[in-house]
Amino acid sequence: MANRPTSCPAFFILFFTTMAFSCGSQDDTEYSVENISTSEVSQELNGLLAKNTCLGCHRVDKKLIGPSYLEIAKRKYTKEELINLIKQPKPKNWPDYPPMAPMQWVNGEELATIADWIASLEVNE
Numbered sequence: 001m002a003n004r005p006t007s008c009p010a011f012f013i014l015f016f017t018t019m020a021f022s023c024g025s026q027d028d029t030e031y032s033v034e035n036i037s038t039s040e041v042s043q044e045l046n047g048l049l050a051k052n053t054c055l056g057c058h059r060v061d062k063k064l065i066g067p068s069y070l071e072i073a074k075r076k077y078t079k080e081e082l083i084n085l086i087k088q089p090k091p092k093n094w095p096d097y098p099p100m101a102p103m104q105w106v107n108g109e110e111l112a113t114i115a116d117w118i119a120s121l122e123v124n125e
């Protein structure tokens with residue numbers, strides 16, 4: 001009774017690091033992005049997104065807790081802008097979403113690879 005489970009969006013703000021475990025299983029197939037036609041997601045990329053917990057809140061092609069990567073790609077950020085936004089998110093860019101926690105602990109090279117990939121996504125509007 002007193003311990004009713006908190007809903008995920010409220011939960012992640014306080015415990016974003018455990019997000020990936022509480023809101024989704026670690027099952028690779030669930031996070032599979034194979035049926036994306038706009039861009040191919042390599043095993044390497046999928047691994048980086050999973051490892052850095054991004055997939056706990058973002059899918060490539062659909063809204064989850066955060067906007068989809070295709071939605072983000074529509075904003076045409078440069079790689080540098082993306083790196084900065086991931087380390088220091090600007091929640092007012094996405095008023096319909098809860099604020100993303102700053103991901104400053106992500107390895108620089110991995111972050112650059114992820115940012116490069118988001119910038120490379122082709123979106124048909």
Ligand code: HEC
Pocket residue numbers: 012016019049052053054055056057058065066067072075082085086089090091092093094097098099100101103106114118
């Ligand atoms: C706990 C959930 C959560 C995790 C984990 C998370 N994000 Fe987010 N992300 C969000 C939400 C919610 C937004 C939209 C609100 C905001 O920008 O603050 C967002 C926004 C973004 C944006 C758009 C920034 C902008 O201002 O347009 C990018 C890029 C992004 N995330 C990349 C990532 C990457 C890469 C990772 C993994 C290193 C990651 N996110 C991990 C929830 C998350």
